Amino acid sequence: MRRPRKIFLMIAVLLSTVGLDQITKMIARTEIESRSPILLFGGILRLQYVENPGAFLSLGAGLSERTRFWLFTVIVGSFLAGLFLYLLLNRHLNSIDVTALSLILGGGVGNLIDRLFRDDRVIDFMVIGLGPLRTGVFNMADVAITVGVGLLFWAGIRSPRRRELQKRSLHS
Numbered sequence: 001m002r003r004p005r006k007i008f009l010m011i012a013v014l015l016s017t018v019g020l021d022q023i024t025k026m027i028a029r030t031e032i033e034s035r036s037p038i039l040l041f042g043g044i045l046r047l048q049y050v051e052n053p054g055a056f057l058s059l060g061a062g063l064s065e066r067t068r069f070w071l072f073t074v075i076v077g078s079f080l081a082g083l084f085l086y087l088l089l090n091r092h093l094n095s096i097d098v099t100a101l102s103l104i105l106g107g108g109v110g111n112l113i114d115r116l117f118r119d120d121r122v123i124d125f126m127v128i129g130l131g132p133l134r135t136g137v138f139n140m141a142d143v144a145i146t147v148g149v150g151l152l153f154w155a156g157i158r159s160p161r162r163r164e165l166q167k168r169s170l171h172s
Contacts, residue, residue: 001093001094001095001098003091006087006093006095006098007088009095009098009099009102010087010088010101010102010105013098013099013103013106014102014105014106014109015106016106017103017105017106017107017109017110017140017141017144018106018109018110018113020140020144021106021107021110021111021139021140021141021144022110022113024125024139024140025110025114025123025125025139025140028047028049028123028125028139029049029123032047032048032049032125033049034049035049037127043129044128044129044130045126045127045128046126046127046128046129046134047125047126047127048125048126048127048137049123049124049125050123050124050125050137051118051121051122051123051124052121052122052123052124052137053068053120053121053122054068054072055072056136056138056142057135057136057138058136058137060072065120068120069120072115072120073112073115073116073120076108076111076112077112079108080105080108080109080112083101083104083105083108084105086101087101087102087105094155096151096154096155097152097155099148099151100147100148100149100151100152100155101148101152102148103144103145103147103148103151104144104145104148104149104152106141106144107140107141107142107143107144107145107148108141108145109141110139110140110141110144111139111141111142122139122141123139124136124137124138124139124142125137125139126138126139
């Protein structure tokens, strides 16, 4: 992928992801925080405001404040800086890779913004489930990270098959 196009795609996905995440969290603070959970689509989607001191699905919420800061702010922030540089400097990424990694970066930045400006907590506000099966509470940053990881997984599965098809077409 050409560098100008890659940078444009990375910035567009990154800014869209962080923007959507922060706007939805602002709406959650103003419209959901002081209310009882809001059930939508017959209870499949529940909007419920939570300030999460842990990571995804509240993992690590029981750790000390200092440990959480180092783990979820310093180490994650360093990882995100490294991911940003990787995206900028790697010349072999295709558009799916750039999109996927930018979604992961944008989701990570969205949650890092919360940690830096909301007393080391992340705003979560969505739960999905059917009957007794429910997810933990999550936000749009978590959705972006999950979609990015899913895209990388899909591209990884697809890639060997694509190479095999290319080899076959070269030999025929």
